[in-house]
Amino acid sequence: MKVCKFGGTSVASAEQIKKVAAIVGEDTKRKIVVVSAPGKRFNDDIKVTDLLIKLAEASLSTGETEKELQAVVDRYADIAKGLGLDEHIVNIIEEDLRGRLTINRDNRDLFVDQLKASGEDNNAKLIAAYFSSIGMEAEYVNPKEAGLIVSDEPGRARALPEAYENLSNLRDRKGIVVFPGFFGYSRDGVMMTFARGGSDITGSILAAAVNAELYENFTDVDSVFAANPKVVDSPVEIKRMTYREMRELSYAGFSVFHDEALMPAFQRSVPVCIKNTNNPSAEGTMIVAEREYSKSPVIGIAADGGFSTIYVSKYLMNRELGFGRRLLQILEDEYISYEHTPSGIDDLSVIVRSHQLTPEKEARIISRCREELLVDDVYVEHHFAMVVLVGEGMHNTRGLTARATTAISRVGANIEMINQGSSEVSLVFGIQEKDTESVLKELYKEFFSTSAVLGV
């Protein structure tokens, strides 16, 4: 049995949904289909989820909602018409939305969440109706009925153990199950949404629960690439990578999808395949527990800008027990999380994402370093980038670090920071933001010099 999840762009229009039906229909193992809300049909389009947020806000502010409500209904109507479905399903959806608008709005966030989740919920109903209309045996299944019980954490709910037990029963359903992504229900029966990437999370929970042989994540790219295609021309496609490698690449924003969403699948060792709705016959990228890496020790390279460094120095710092911990506490008091802390004998740097800093926070940090830590020097620098080299082979293959550092110096970039030693699967370089593109290109050339497809 396979579980498939279709993202927003894959279910944004009638045309796309017909492709989905074809994909599901051609493989009888595709028994559970998780869908998102209709996404963007073209670049400047608005996702239905965003239309629902506007509807919620209109309701909470002025109470005047007809315009925003119609905007949502029209999208579904458009899809239904293109799929040859009659008005019935659109009426059901409109009634559902009007019902949600009358819900208790004392808890503002819950009110908004209920409306957001209707995007997935109603699209699942519509898609199930379409499947049935073309003769596929299919049914919409509601998460509450199916027992997708989650923790009481709105906007970041987690599936509870009983959810897996309940959902395993989906194996016994006769036809295709069409399941809305993004939300579950707390033990008290209150609807709870997942964090971003919600439909991915639903998909992997279901895949784990039914012990699927494969979890197929349908999106709008053929595969995960070894480097950002916007920077590197025609980067190789990754055919096979491990969970760990996916996780490390996501660090620098390798955002094909949200890797944390895959955790339930990872934990049950369900293989995941990234596929393209618009090119379903392409192999895609398999994400698995382990892979043979001797031929391709490095699987991908990712880079992300927007980092800053807080540098402190104090003579005999290394003799002051607790110095580093106290510096981290100062940052924690400002709700700043850190990425790396290279340290010397008399100095320490903390690398953080720049967006967490404001001029006021910087000033407070600097002042507390002076007054409480009695540092000799403290300053903050911006405009750094982190480049991460990822691969299961990195720990064992000598010379990789040497090749990487040589490549970086070839393009004249200065290495501001190196972090190696904790993860066995990645190596992080800090460079100046201005060098990001040239470094990424050169590292790609160094490690992927043929266009041979990787990771057999």
Add this chain to the structure above:
Amino acid sequence: MKVCKFGGTSVASAEQIKKVAAIVGEDTKRKIVVVSAPGKRFNDDIKVTDLLIKLAEASLSTGETEKELQAVVDRYADIAKGLGLDEHIVNIIEEDLRGRLTINRDNRDLFVDQLKASGEDNNAKLIAAYFSSIGMEAEYVNPKEAGLIVSDEPGRARALPEAYENLSNLRDRKGIVVFPGFFGYSRDGVMMTFARGGSDITGSILAAAVNAELYENFTDVDSVFAANPKVVDSPVEIKRMTYREMRELSYAGFSVFHDEALMPAFQRSVPVCIKNTNNPSAEGTMIVAEREYSKSPVIGIAADGGFSTIYVSKYLMNRELGFGRRLLQILEDEYISYEHTPSGIDDLSVIVRSHQLTPEKEARIISRCREELLVDDVYVEHHFAMVVLVGEGMHNTRGLTARATTAISRVGANIEMINQGSSEVSLVFGIQEKDTESVLKELYKEFFSTSAVLGV
């Protein structure tokens, strides 16, 4: 005016002290001479300081001290005889020791300290007597009389600001000042010893106080070497290095002397020269504020074994604000200080010096990581070494890191950790202890491939 300090081996015997006299006599600028207690005359010898510790312990335990007392007195007598001095000075020294043995012993540490410090004190008296006996105008100066006022921290006293004012008056003394190293007096008049390397500290305090043109540190090696001569054959001698470079090399135990001792000199920009009592015409090593480094960006390489790694991993660790800080707190609670903390997206390693760990501490740390931090995995590994590459040119010279990592992989060693990014002057590699010698040799070959003398 120059300040000279002579270490234990340089003043261990009559023969050595004659060399000292010759060195001081040949340069009329050498006006202030700081001396240690008589050190080892040969490899298996016992330093006078250690004899004094035995004397103190005998006094504190049984009260029977004649044997231990005579052992100390005999050493001075031996020296005095070799220097052609009569018994008078030896009697003064014996009386002084007997007096110290009657001091209040309620404060055990202070009692021991007073006896330890007599080693320097009495040797200074003896040496001053010798200088005078051969016609050099010289006087013993007592630190209390000279106003070397220090903080109230036994065993780790620090000179207070008024000390520098007081000691600056030494400039006006007519002859040569012979000053005992290792101790000063608190504002309350209690004798306080410095930390290890005490005579080095006294020397640099005096050099700073009198604004000396040079502080000459006489020891038993010609210079500081670019790498450990016990591992690398005939390493180049460092002719000129900066304070920062000396400090960074000391990290991995480059222990020609105790670099922190030089801080007072560094702070006043007094140049320091390391010289050999047994070969005083050799240039030695100059330690200065800045140097021209374009020809020799790397000044030295040091390596030290005995490191351990505490590794923790937890999925989504990077999202848990405060995780790293809490781990450091656990170590701090065990009084363990750390060296480096390479960190990944879901894991963190803390590198510590192994001697701080005991099986009990390890067990507690592991258990607290599990119970309080809810880690997925935690373990401790031993037998690592840190290799540090030092040089003022490291920050600006591209390609150094690449050359270093290439060299390390050439000898088949795995790079377990890299720490670059805080200090501008050093790069630290973590390797397995077993690879230390081969890595050090190869890095030396890479960066010091001719025998040309460094650092013009």
